[in-house]
Amino acid sequence: MKLTKHYILLLTLTVASLTATAQKEWHNPMDSVVPYIGGRAWNSEIGNTSYQRMPDRLQPQISKKAWNLQRQSAGLTVRFTTNSKNITARYSLGGSSEGLRNMSPMEHSGLDLYAKTADGDWHWIGNHMQWKWKKGQKDSITISWEKITAPSYRNRGLEYVLYLPPYNSLRSLEIGVDKGSKFQFLYQSEERPIVVYGTSIIQGASPSRPGLMITNIVEREMQYPVITLGFSGAAFMEPGMFGALSEIDARAFVLDPIPNSYSLKPDTLTSRAKAGVRLLRAKTEAPILLMEGYVTANRMFRPDVEKKFRRADKALRRAYEELKAEGVKGLYYLPHDSLIMGEEYSIEGSHPNDLGCRKYADAYESALREVLKEDTPNKRYPPVTQRRDGCYEWMQRHNAVIELNHTSNPDVLLIGNSITHFFGGQPAMGVNNGGEAWQKTFGRHRVVNMGFGWDRIENVFWRIYHGELEGCTPKHIFLLIGINNYKDRPQDVAQGIADLATLIRQRQPKAKLHVIKVYPARGRDKFVNDTNRELEQRLKTDKMTELVDFGSKLLLPDGSGKINPDYFCKDGLHPNEAGYMVIGKQLKKHLK
Amino acid sequence: MKSMKHLMLILTLMAASITAQGQKVWYNPMSGNVPYIGGRAWNSEIGTASYNRLPDRLLPSLSKNVRFLQQHCAGLYVKFTTDAKLITVRLNLHSSTEYIRIQPPLCHSGVDLYGKGTDGRWHWIGNQMQWKWNYNQVDSILINYERLSPPAETADGTEYLLYLPPYNGLRLLEIGVPSGSKFQFVKPSEERPVVVYGTSIIHGTAASRPGVMITNMVERDLNIPVIDLGFSGSAMMEGAMFAALAEIDARAFVLDPMPNSVSLPSDTITSRAKAGVRKLRTKTDVPILMVESHGMADKVLRPDIEKQYRQADKCFRRAYDELVSEGVKNLFYLPSSGIDMGEDDMVEGTHPNDLGNRKYADAYEKMLRQMLNINSN
Numbered sequence: 017m018k019l020t021k022h023y024i025l026l027l028t029l030t031v032a033s034l035t036a037t038a039q040k041e042w043h044n045p046m047d048s049v050v051p052y053i054g055g056r057a058w059n060s061e062i063g064n065t066s067y068q069r070m071p072d073r074l075q076p077q078i079s080k081k082a083w084n085l086q087r088q089s090a091g092l093t094v095r096f097t098t099n100s101k102n103i104t105a106r107y108s109l110g111g112s113s114e115g116l117r118n119m120s121p122m123e124h125s126g127l128d129l130y131a132k133t134a135d136g137d138w139h140w141i142g143n144h145m146q147w148k149w150k151k152g153q154k155d156s157i158t159i160s161w162e163k164i165t166a167p168s169y170r171n172r173g174l175e176y177v178l179y180l181p182p183y184n185s186l187r188s189l190e191i192g193v194d195k196g197s198k199f200q201f202l203y204q205s206e207e208r209p210i211v212v213y214g215t216s217i218i219q220g221a222s223p224s225r226p227g228l229m230i231t232n233i234v235e236r237e238m239q240y241p242v243i244t245l246g247f248s249g250a251a252f253m254e255p256g257m258f259g260a261l262s263e264i265d266a267r268a269f270v271l272d273p274i275p276n277s278y279s280l281k282p283d284t285l286t287s288r289a290k291a292g293v294r295l296l297r298a299k300t301e302a303p304i305l306l307m308e309g310y311v312t313a314n315r316m317f318r319p320d321v322e323k324k325f326r327r328a329d330k331a332l333r334r335a336y337e338e339l340k341a342e343g344v345k346g347l348y349y350l351p352h353d354s355l356i357m358g359e360e361y362s363i364e365g366s367h368p369n370d371l372g373c374r375k376y377a378d379a380y381e382s383a384l385r386e387v388l389k390e391d392t393p394n395k396r397y398p399p400v401t402q403r404r405d406g407c408y409e410w411m412q413r414h415n416a417v418i419e420l421n422h423t424s425n426p427d428v429l430l431i432g433n434s435i436t437h438f439f440g441g442q443p444a445m446g447v448n449n450g451g452e453a454w455q456k457t458f459g460r461h462r463v464v465n466m467g468f469g470w471d472r473i474e475n476v477f478w479r480i481y482h483g484e485l486e487g488c489t490p491k492h493i494f495l496l497i498g499i500n501n502y503k504d505r506p507q508d509v510a511q512g513i514a515d516l517a518t519l520i521r522q523r524q525p526k527a528k529l530h531v532i533k534v535y536p537a538r539g540r541d542k543f544v545n546d547t548n549r550e551l552e553q554r555l556k557t558d559k560m561t562e563l564v565d566f567g568s569k570l571l572l573p574d575g576s577g578k579i580n581p582d583y584f585c586k587d588g589l590h591p592n593e594a595g596y597m598v599i600g601k602q603l604k605k606h607l608k
Numbered sequence: 609m610k611s612m613k614h615l616m617l618i619l620t621l622m623a624a625s626i627t628a629q630g631q632k633v634w635y636n637p638m639s640g641n642v643p644y645i646g647g648r649a650w651n652s653e654i655g656t657a658s659y660n661r662l663p664d665r666l667l668p669s670l671s672k673n674v675r676f677l678q679q680h681c682a683g684l685y686v687k688f689t690t691d692a693k694l695i696t697v698r699l700n701l702h703s704s705t706e707y708i709r710i711q712p713p714l715c716h717s718g719v720d721l722y723g724k725g726t727d728g729r730w731h732w733i734g735n736q737m738q739w740k741w742n743y744n745q746v747d748s749i750l751i752n753y754e755r756l757s758p759p760a761e762t763a764d765g766t767e768y769l770l771y772l773p774p775y776n777g778l779r780l781l782e783i784g785v786p787s788g789s790k791f792q793f794v795k796p797s798e799e800r801p802v803v804v805y806g807t808s809i810i811h812g813t814a815a816s817r818p819g820v821m822i823t824n825m826v827e828r829d830l831n832i833p834v835i836d837l838g839f840s841g842s843a844m845m846e847g848a849m850f851a852a853l854a855e856i857d858a859r860a861f862v863l864d865p866m867p868n869s870v871s872l873p874s875d876t877i878t879s880r881a882k883a884g885v886r887k888l889r890t891k892t893d894v895p896i897l898m899v900e901s902h903g904m905a906d907k908v909l910r911p912d913i914e915k916q917y918r919q920a921d922k923c924f925r926r927a928y929d930e931l932v933s934e935g936v937k938n939l940f941y942l943p944s945s946g947i948d949m950g951e952d953d954m955v956e957g958t959h960p961n962d963l964g965n966r967k968y969a970d971a972y973e974k975m976l977r978q979m980l981n982i983n984s985n
Binding site: 112114115116117118119120121122123126131139140141142143144145147149150151152163164165166167174222223224225227228233312313314316317318319320321359360362363364365366369370371374 | 706707708709710711712713714715718723725731732733734735736737739741742743755756757758759814816817819820825904905906908909910911912913951952954955956957958961962963966
């Protein structure tokens with residue numbers, strides 16, 4: 017006891033000088049009817065009363081063990097933007113979870129913070145041991161991330177994702193920022209998620225911190241929302257669980273139950289896997305990936321464990337083959353040799369450590385890229401998000417577009433950057449320079465404005481890969497993009513636009529695609545002209561794809577090639593209302 | 609020689625406690641005159657009295673923190689041979705150390721078992737969660753290694769290597785095997801070790817288990833004994849610490865104090881490093897490696913901390929340059945760029961995790977191979 021006290025003192029001295037920043041403002045992600053919780057399949061239904069992963073309605077069909085574990089916030093996130101230099105999370109837990117021998121408290125009950133820059137790059141932020149969190153403490157734990165000196169863009173701060181404790185239940189969470197700083201919660205992308213059903217390994221045992229859980233790595237690196245439905249020691253493929261999974265409108269399902277289900281009788285394993293996949297197929301065509309068990313790290317001295325896993329694999333393989341023979345489509349299979357654990361990759365033989373989780377995530381990502389084969393990223397312009405424009409929140413606009421496209425049955429989609437964004441219409445966010453021009457152009461057409469201020473080609477790629485062309489059957493799609501890539505070579509920009517056009521045609525083969533030549537802008541004459549000339553060469557036009565020029569009419573009539581200032585805002589880039597009139601008059605002719 | 613072996617066997621058997629629980633025979637590595645503790649520089653002098661890393665004689669001159677932390681068994685291990693297929697380890701710990709937020713109990717207070725394969729190398733054996741170990745429990749913790757099927761067996765059975773808890777002290781350690789099994793402790797290697805002086809990172813934060821601590825990986829990978837003198841938060845390069853290091857008949861020294869010594873005044877960093885190396889050089893000509901701090905995993909968003917580390921490194925570098933120009937030979941230097949932490953490589957920004965520790969071990973091994981002319985395989 018004396019020793020413990022001594023050591024605590026020592027730690028306290030070396031570690032903590034938690035600057036008790038007196039002036040903090042606290043924000044609660046549950047202060048909204050639909051709470052600001054990401055990674056949660058039934059977020060609206062569960063509502064703002066708890067941090068559990070499943071709605072109470074499902075309790076009767078879920079095993080008792082899995083039900084208890086769904087209270088633990090594995091894979092859940094809270095997203096926000098702030099320009100605060102210091103961020104503190106204050107939270108209370110349901111239990112201490114300190115009985116776990118194979119996980120650090122920072123993993124089972126800790127939080128982990130990452131931030132995204134204006135250009136869409138994720139970066140990790142360490143807490144540098146700035147916490148107030150004693151042994152056994154469950155209430156009012158605080159973890160602080162201080163002196164964040166972000167490559168901040170126009171003082172807009174950064175977009176953050178906070179990963180919640182994977183092996184504990186959260187009772188409350190507040191995020192404190194410096195008084196007077198900007199703060200806004202964000203919802204996760206509304207796009208369809210990847211749903212992962214699995215064991216303790218998927219629940220988050222045992223990397224060093226929540227951000228390094230397999231599903232959280234995959235989510236950051238593949239940029240798709242991932243729903244973590246890992247249940248420690250409880251992944252037995254019961255039909256009740258598959259019934260629950262089948263409710264989720266998923267992009268893909270990953271079924272990874274073998275590290276638990278190996279203990280079932282082989283026939284039971286086969287029949288449950290088959291019944292489960294059939295249950296999913298009754299509701300969804302989304303691809304399903306079946307995972308074999310990993311190859312154990314200690315197979316040299318414990319071949320018995322290895323053998324059990326391989327025997328279970330065979331039963332799973334049988335299910336896969338019989339389902340395929342039945343004609344089940346969209347079924348994929350990852351054999352164990354993609355998941356070979358090195359001797360350093362496991363903590364006790366049953367759970368991968370950081371090295372093993374990295375290996376797992378790599379295997380998931382390469383398998384998922386194959387499963388979602390249409391989503392091979394463009395090499396010239398790898399898809400990425402952004403939040404360079406201060407007049408709106410990019411991710412909010414993304415979600416609004418997805419919702420509108422699913423609900424408003426649009427016949428016209430306008431894809432672009434601020435030049436399209438500021439034209440007007442829905443979703444209305446930030447600047448509107450179009451005035452009456454919008455109404456005069458579109459009249460009764462149901463139009464969704466998919467212009468995003470400051471977007472570049474790579475950002476449009478991201479939006480299309482992430483669900484913005486889903487849920488609707490438009491007749492016309494207009495694409496105007498490229499001016500914000502002015503630092504790139506015109507031939508690359510033109511090729512990027514042409515590649516985007518190909519992607520849009522794949523996603524919406526029944527819509528006519530009108531690719532608009534880049535508009536003139538002051539001081540960018542050469543870039544614009546060269547890009548448009550390249551575009552004429554590179555864009556493959558056909559009955560459903562045309563290249564149109566609305567920009568020439570925005571120039572002075574004197575043949576100088578200069579912009580007509582009457583049609584532009586002072587920046588010489590953004591059209592004013594008169595400019596939008598000129599554009600709209602031409603665009604209207606293509607709406608037939 | 610043979611009779612010597614027999615005598616040892618007899619002694620070992622006599623020492624074994626006969627309190628056979630469930631027909632187990634328990635063996636205590638503290639039973640010989642010289643305990644069977646590897647990775648301990650003063651093993652004979654410390655004797656069977658404790659699992660400390662330093663002899664009592666040296667303690668008065670050392671800092672209070674080091675005096676306390678040297679009780680932790682970082683880098684200590686026990687080797688034995690047995691033909692048992694079930695090995696149980698029973699531990700009595702100093703304290704629960706459960707206030708540690710960034711390590712699994714299995715690392716700070718656990719043990720980790722490796723066995724020798726047909727290739728003569730060590731291979732990991734997971735305990736598959738077969739433990740009896742409740743929250744806060746410090747006495748009679750049991751960890752079981754069951755159903756072993758060793759690939760290489762001799763008449764004595766198979767050789768095993770058990771790493772001891774890096775962030776806890778041991779009051780008692782016993783290894784239990786089913787009665788009737790052969791069992792023999794193996795004397796620690798007489799080979800001159802590589803001695804690593806460092807911070808909590810060397811002490812074993814924050815690996816997932818003892819076997820994947822930096823020093824234990826280096827030891828296995830290079831097949832050279834390593835002495836772990838990592839002291840959490842306390843690697844301040846005091847003269848007395850270097851005097852202690854100088855007592856060790858080492859094959860090489862690795863000095864890696866900067867993640868703690870960063871907090872010293874600039875001139876003190878330089879002068880202590882110089883004085884320390886000079887002190888070692890009064891006793892030994894073996895290669896000495898000076899290691900800068902690692903590159904920070906979150907340097908994009910916390911450039912302030914990265915900057916502090918790099919500024920302190922400059923003082924360390926100055927010491928190195930001045931020592932070399934003084935004519936000190938056989939001095940090596942590992943710059944921060946050699947141990948640059950990626951964004952996934954640390955647990956909270958202060959300690960490398962398993963990914964970071966692997967990177968550290970790789971960097972150490974690369975330097976040590978060069979310093980000791982070991983061919984890489």
